[in-house]
Amino acid sequence: MKNEKKYYTTEEVAQGVGDLPPIKKTTLRNLRSARKIKYSKLGNECVYKIEWIEEYLNNNTVEPIKTA
Numbered sequence: 001m002k003n004e005k006k007y008y009t010t011e012e013v014a015q016g017v018g019d020l021p022p023i024k025k026t027t028l029r030n031l032r033s034a035r036k037i038k039y040s041k042l043g044n045e046c047v048y049k050i051e052w053i054e055e056y057l058n059n060n061t062v063e064p065i066k067t068a
Helices: 009-015 025-033 050-059
Strands: 041-043 045-048
Touching: 009 025, 009 045, 041 050
Parallel strands: none
Antiparallel strands: 041 045
16 A cells, blocks of 8 residues: 555645646635635644645536536
C-alpha cells in the first residue's frame, strides 16, 4: 500500500495536488470564508483532504446545455 499524504496545505493545493487542478490561494480563502469548502486549521495553517477538494469540485460541476 502506498504511503499517501492525508492533508495538504494551502500552498500545496495552490501548486496542484495529484490529478487535481491547482486552486489559487485567493480562491481558497474566498471558499473558506463562504464555507463552500471543507478544511481544518492546524495552528495558523489551513489543511485540506483530497476528498474535500474533489467533493467541492463535483458539487460545482456545470453541465452543458443540450441543444437539438
